[in-house]
Amino acid sequence: MIFAAGGFALDAVVGKTGAEIAAQCNDSLCIAADGGLKLMQALGIVPDLIIGDMDSLEEDSLLERYAADRTVRVKRLPVEKDDTDMLAAIREGLHAGCGFFELYGALGGRIDHTLANIQCLLFLLNHGAYGVLFGKGQRIELLKNARICFPKDMYRKNRRLSVFAFGKDARGVTEKGLKYTLDDTVVRMDFPVGISNEFLDCESFVEVKDGMLLVCVEDLQE
Numbered sequence: 001m002i003f004a005a006g007g008f009a010l011d012a013v014v015g016k017t018g019a020e021i022a023a024q025c026n027d028s029l030c031i032a033a034d035g036g037l038k039l040m041q042a043l044g045i046v047p048d049l050i051i052g053d054m055d056s057l058e059e060d061s062l063l064e065r066y067a068a069d070r071t072v073r074v075k076r077l078p079v080e081k082d083d084t085d086m087l088a089a090i091r092e093g094l095h096a097g098c099g100f101f102e103l104y105g106a107l108g109g110r111i112d113h114t115l116a117n118i119q120c121l122l123f124l125l126n127h128g129a130y131g132v133l134f135g136k137g138q139r140i141e142l143l144k145n146a147r148i149c150f151p152k153d154m155y156r157k158n159r160r161l162s163v164f165a166f167g168k169d170a171r172g173v174t175e176k177g178l179k180y181t182l183d184d185t186v187v188r189m190d191f192p193v194g195i196s197n198e199f200l201d202c203e204s205f206v207e208v209k210d211g212m213l214l215v216c217v218e219d220l221q222e
Contacts, residue, residue, distance in 0.1 A: 171210040
């Protein structure tokens with residue numbers, strides 16, 4: 001589990017309470033990517049590792065308090081580097097043998113950071129792992145030659161599901177159990193046919209046979 005400094009809220013899209021996330025951290029590697037340390041503090045979670053150039057924490061005594069705790073490892077990175085703080089945190093997780101990554105506070109805020117975090121999903125796939133980005137009423141994951149299933153309780157009146165071809169046209173795309181269905185369709189890079197679908201009060205799934213899809217779930221503001 002990696003915590004970043006983007007937008008985040010404990011909402012229905014996340015599907016967990018703060019206490020549940022904190023409890024999950026007891027059995028997971030929990031990393032603060034720079035300013036994500038503030039999110040972890042708000043959730044009552046002590047990180048296993050704090051990593052980043054610390055530009056979001058330089059004037060904050062929070063980092064000093066954790067640095068004094070010898071059970072919390074702090075890895076300060078140079079400001080000028082190739083990896084983002086998020087990617088550096090992901091590398092640490094991969095090195096520790098993690099295969100599934102939940103990335104909180106990874107959406108919203110700076111658009112360049114959001115796009116970089118989406119690219120990190122592909123980095124994870126290319127390294128045999130899988131990740132989910134969580135923001136404020138949003139979640140994004142990257143599907144490659146696979147199927148993702150949604151339970152019946154994903155239905156919300158204001159919830160939208162959108163899929164976008166990623167990298168190249170996505171072939172063999174099927175969507176079932178949703179308001180708008182697709183059946184073995186090509187979703188092209190230059191035509192957003194998969195935007196703003198809606199869940200129904202039933203189980204549903206999205207599948208791509210050849211290619212990749214960004215799968216985005218968002219709760220609209222009422």
